Amino acid sequence: MxxxxxxxxxxxxxxxxxxxxxxxxxxxxxxAYENAADSVEHATSELYDLWKEGELGSVSxxxxxxxxxxxxxxxxxxIKHFSQVMSGLPKGMFTLLDIGGIGPKTAYxxxxxxxxxxxxxxxKAIKAKRIRNLEGFGQKSEKDIAAALLEFKGRENRxxxxxxxxxxxxxxxxxxxxxxxxxxEPLGSLRRMVSTVGDVDIAVSSKNAKKxxxxxxxxxxxxxxxxxxxxxxxxxxxxxVQVDLKVQPPEAFGSLLQHFTGSKNHNIALRExxxxxxxxxxxxxxxxxxxxxxxxxxxSFYKQLGLDWIPPExxxxxxxxxxxxxxSLPTLVELNDIKGDIHLHSNxxxxxxxxxxxxxxxxxxxxxxxxxYKYVGFSDHSPSVSNHTKLQIIDIIKRRSLKIxxxxxxxxxxxxxxxxxxxxxxxxxxxxxxxGLKLLDGAIAGIHSSHKQDxxxxxxxxxxxxxxxxxxxxxxxxxxxxxQRESYDANWLQVFEACVKxxxxxxxxxxxxxxxxxxxxxxxxxxHNVKLVINTDAHxxxxxxxxxxxxxxxxxxxxxxxxxxxxxxxxxxxxxxx
DNA sequence: GCCGTTTTCGGCCCGACTGTTTTCAGTCG
Numbered sequence: 354m355x356x357x358x359x360x361x362x363x364x365x366x367x368x369x370x371x372x373x374x375x376x377x378x379x380x381x382x383x384x385a386y387e388n389a390a391d392s393v394e395h396a397t398s399e400l401y402d403l404w405k406e407g408e409l410g411s412v413s414x415x416x417x418x419x420x421x422x423x424x425x426x427x428x429x430x431x432i433k434h435f436s437q438v439m440s441g442l443p444k445g446m447f448t449l450l451d452i453g454g455i456g457p458k459t460a461y462x463x464x465x466x467x468x469x470x471x472x473x474x475x476x477k478a479i480k481a482k483r484i485r486n487l488e489g490f491g492q493k494s495e496k497d498i499a500a501a502l503l504e505f506k507g508r509e510n511r512x513x514x515x516x517x518x519x520x521x522x523x524x525x526x527x528x529x530x531x532x533x534x535x536x537x538e539p540l541g542s543l544r545r546m547v548s549t550v551g552d553v554d555i556a557v558s559s560k561n562a563k564k565x566x567x568x569x570x571x572x573x574x575x576x577x578x579x580x581x582x583x584x585x586x587x588x589x590x591x592x593x594v595q596v597d598l599k600v601q602p603p604e605a606f607g608s609l610l611q612h613f614t615g616s617k618n619h620n621i622a623l624r625e626x627x628x629x630x631x632x633x634x635x636x637x638x639x640x641x642x643x644x645x646x647x648x649x650x651x652x653s654f655y656k657q658l659g660l661d662w663i664p665p666e667x668x669x670x671x672x673x674x675x676x677x678x679x680x681s682l683p684t685l686v687e688l689n690d691i692k693g694d695i696h697l698h699s700n701x702x703x704x705x706x707x708x709x710x711x712x713x714x715x716x717x718x719x720x721x722x723x724x725x726y727k728y729v730g731f732s733d734h735s736p737s738v739s740n741h742t743k744l745q746i747i748d749i750i751k752r753r754s755l756k757i758x759x760x761x762x763x764x765x766x767x768x769x770x771x772x773x774x775x776x777x778x779x780x781x782x783x784x785x786x787x788x789g790l791k792l793l794d795g796a797i798a799g800i801h802s803s804h805k806q807d808x809x810x811x812x813x814x815x816x817x818x819x820x821x822x823x824x825x826x827x828x829x830x831x832x833x834x835x836x837q838r839e840s841y842d843a844n845w846l847q848v849f850e851a852c853v854k855x856x857x858x859x860x861x862x863x864x865x866x867x868x869x870x871x872x873x874x875x876x877x878x879x880x881h882n883v884k885l886v887i888n889t890d891a892h893x894x895x896x897x898x899x900x901x902x903x904x905x906x907x908x909x910x911x912x913x914x915x916x917x918x919x920x921x922x923x924x925x926x927x928x929x930x931x
Numbered sequence: 932g933c934c935g936t937t938t939t940c941g942g943c944c945c946g947a948c949t950g951t952t953t954t955c956a957g958t959c960g
Contacts, residue, residue, distance in 0.1 A: 381943055385932035416933045454949095456958050491951060541960085552960085582948055587959095597960080599947095612945090617960075624944045629937085635945055 355430045356401050359393050362423070365435065366390035368447045371457035372439045375446075388414040391618070401427060402808070402842070445470035453501045462487060475502060500577060504589065512594060513835060514902055515865045517543050517550035520594050524555060524572065528598075531568040533561040535603050540613040545665045546905035548868040549835055552595040554613055558606035565600045605637055607648035611655075612636035618670025619663075626674055627658055666908040671876075685908040688901050690920040694721065695730025695770055696797060696828060696860065696888030697897070701753055703736050711893040714760045718767060720894040727923045728768030730888075731757060732797050732828075735775045738784045750789045768923035770794045770930055774828055779803045781817035783824070790823035795930040797860070799828035800841070808842040815843055819851040825929055826886055827852075829862040829869040836866070845874060849881040858884045858918055858929065863903030864896075875910025884918045 370386035373379075392414035393400060403409050404427050409420045422432045439447075445464035448471055449455050455463070463469050466487055467478050478484055479502070484495040512520075521539045528537040534557055538544070541554035559565045566586050570578055579587040579595070586598045601609040612620065613636065624634045633640040638647040639657055648654040652662045660677040664685055667673040676682045697717055698710030712720075714731060721729040733753070736746045750773070757771040771794045776784040783790070783798060790796055798818040800811070818824050830848070831840035852859060859878055862869045867890070870878065878885065887903040889896055907917060914920045918929060 379932080382932050384943070388933075414933070418932060454958065458957060489951070489956085493950060497950090554960085580948055585947065587948090613960080615960080617944095621944060628944085633945085637946090 354427055356399075357426060357430075359396055359400055362400055362426070363390040363393040365426075365432075366393065366419075367450065369435055369438060371447065371450055371460065372442055374457040375442060375461045376438075385414075385416075385419075389419055399842070443468075443470070445474065448472065449475065452498070452505045454497055455501070462489070472502070472505075504593065511549035511551050511836065513865045514543075514546065514548055514550055514868070514905075515899065517553050517594065518902075520590065520592070520596075521553045521555065523574070524553070524596060527572055528555070528557055528565070528569065531559075531565060533559045533564045534568075535559055536606060538610060540599070540610065541597075541615055544614045545616065545668060546902070546909060548871070548906070552597055554597045554599070556606070556609050556613060557598065557600045558603045558609075559600055560602050562600040562602075566598070569598050599636070601636075604649050605647040607650040607652075607654045608638040609636055611648075611651050614665050614668060616669050619668035619673070622670045622674055623658070630658070632658065664908065666905060667911065669909075683911050683913045686904060686912050686914045686917050686920065688904045690914045690917070691726075691887060691900060691904065692921065692923070693726045693728035693730070693768065693919050693926065694724075694889050694891070694897060694900065695728070695772065695826075695886065695919065696732045696774065696862070696890045697729060698733050698774075698890070698892045699731055701731075701733055701756065703733055703749055703753070708734050708892070710891070714757065716894055717897075718760065718764050718769070720897055722767060724897065724900075726767065728770065728919075728926060730770035730772045730794075730797075732772040732774045735773045735785050735789075738776075738778070743786045743788075746785055747789045747792075750785070750792050754792050768927060770927075772797055772825075774799055775824075776801050777814045777818045779806070779814075781814040783818065783821060787823070790821075793823070793931070795825035796821070796823045797826045797828045798824045800832050804832050804838065804841045806841070808844060811841050812844040812847055815848050816851050819848070819855045819857040822855075824857055826858045826860055828860045828888075828890070829864070829867050830859050831869050831871060831874065833869055833871065834866050835868065840869075840871070845877060846881075849878055849883050852878075852883045853881060856884075856929070858886050861885055861887045861903045861906050861917075863887065863889045863899040863901075863906075865899065865902065868902060868906050870906070870910070872906050872909035875907060875912055879910060879912055879916050885912065885916055886919050887917055888919075 366386045366389045370383045373383045392412055396412055404423060409415055409423060422434060426432050443464035446460040449460040449463055467483055469475050469478055479495060479499045484490050484498060485492050521543055525537045528534050536558040538556050540556050542550045543553055557565050562584050566581060569586055570581055574590045575588045576591040577589045579589060584600050589595050599609055599613055627634050638645050646657060655662050661680055661682055663673050663677050699714050699717060700710050700712055717729060736749050754771055761769045773793055774797045777798050777800045778784055779802060800814060818827060833840040859870055887907055889899045891897045918926060
């Protein structure tokens with residue numbers, strides 16, 4: 354048996370799709386492998402774990418055949434059928450597939466005709482001007498490949514949500530300056546508030562598309578124009594972000610918004626749903642009985658299909674269409690519902706300072722009042738066990754608690770919690786002894802070390818923390834760092850059950866690289882009645898402004914106000930603590 | 932190769948844009 358990561362499996366499926374494409378196999382076979390790859394990339398658990406538990410069938414897109422291939426893969430480390438299909442195809446083509454604008458056919462031709470096996474070979478071929486002489490290629494396609502290769506090398510695959518958000522806001526502001534622009538909105542994964550965003554997509558409503566496109570392509574931040582037509586345009590910004598613009602007249606703006614907000618899975622499901630009632634969907638509207646119906650907003654678009662309007666965050670092809678039909682979509686939690694932020698790091702000196710915040714307790718309180726919060730929690734990191742004796746740790750907590758009591762006394766108009774973010778050590782013990790815990794209003798426990806332990810050990814550590822009566826909240830529960838570190842493996846079902854049993858809450862951490870719990874686990878946690886708290890984990894008061902991103906995670910996890918504890922009044926919320 | 936409150940067979944989303952082309956194939960979203 355051999356562990357193989359989802360990422361690797363997805364690539365394997367994509368390679369199979371490409372191989373079948375080159376071989377001109379049945380188109381729908383190609384589709385099936387592409388679907389399987391999508392599905393694996395979005396899976397919440399490692400397929401290897403599911404396979405061990407006999408649960409592979411729970412992942413959509415994996416049918417009888419592919420499940421058997423995976424069985425072979427995990428047992429032997431290879432799939433004979435895949436090797437056979439790919440035999441005779443040049444290996445280099447599969448490397449080239451990752452470059453923008455190069456699909457299966459192009460990759461095959463380059464690898465076969467020019468004997469390109471890797472990126473270096475491709476660079477040489479470009480330098481020697483050999484690509485332009487291939488049949489079906491020319492100077493322009495050679496130039497395009499060269500540009501795409503540069504971007505491939507310098508590019509991060511996806512951008513963190515707040516980064517993409519910031520870029521989009523600037524462009525939206527710029528577009529709105531053009532008089533002919535009625536409305537400009539984000540589209541795609543950005544509008545759905547996915548934790549990482551690939552391209553920034555933008556929709557504009559205007560009667561004069563030509564003028565909008567023209568204005569857009571003159572945006573100062575552009576480094577290269579990928580393409581520009583009468584209703585759409587694609588560019589790459591100097592910071593590497595690709596921006597796609599779509600323009601439609603006001604009477605069809607709703608259709609445009611709907612179509613390009615996606616997700617792909619939502620749209621496919623929606624089109625299949627529409628076909629059953631003899632309607633055909635496109636970015637221009639709904640075709641019904643040979644007539645094209647246009648929609649100025651999304652509400653009327655969905656209404657035409659007999660559906661309630663679906664919030665963008667829910668459009669992932671996870672049963673939202675059925676819920677919209679049954680009028681049973683949840684009323685999602687909103688930023689305005691949030692009454693406090695309890696994971697905040699101050700500059701209170703805990704020596705030796707590790708990961709200290711920038712601001713004083715007073716500054717944090719002032720900022721919280723600006724946000725109209727009803728309560729805050731001071732959650733500095735606990736003193737490290739390696740540098741302190743137990744007595745020293747207790748002494749530090751005593752002194753800090755006295756200081757916090759003063760702050761409480763001078764700020765009677767806001768609730769204040771004396772907390773600490775405490776390490777769950779490798780053996781599952783907390784880094785603060787019980788005598789120290791007793792001095793606090795409650796403890797936030799989090800894993801900050803040994804992320805690579807096996808599933809059983811990590812689960813045990815989390816369960817230990819839940820079972821400790823002083824622990825009220827588990828911070829950033831999966832430990833993932835977007836684009837840097839995978840989540841650690843844990844038996845989440847067991848953790849959820851322990852949370853409910855012990856009254857321990859789980860955090861949705863709004864830190865841009867965390868957004869943890871992830872949306873899919875939020876949805877699972879809610880199903881099991883786990884209470885959640887959305888925090889910013891701010892180490893500097895401006896970072897308290899990241900709250901909207903945590904709220905978006907909750908919304909993507911179908912969370913209502915009732916699922917989020919820090920939507921409660923101070924009177925109710927404090928009952929969770931001492 | 933997957934999938935199913937109209938199907939275990941017969942379906943499988945729809946269109947823009949580009950380059951190299953005289954009508955289209957490839958790629959992308």
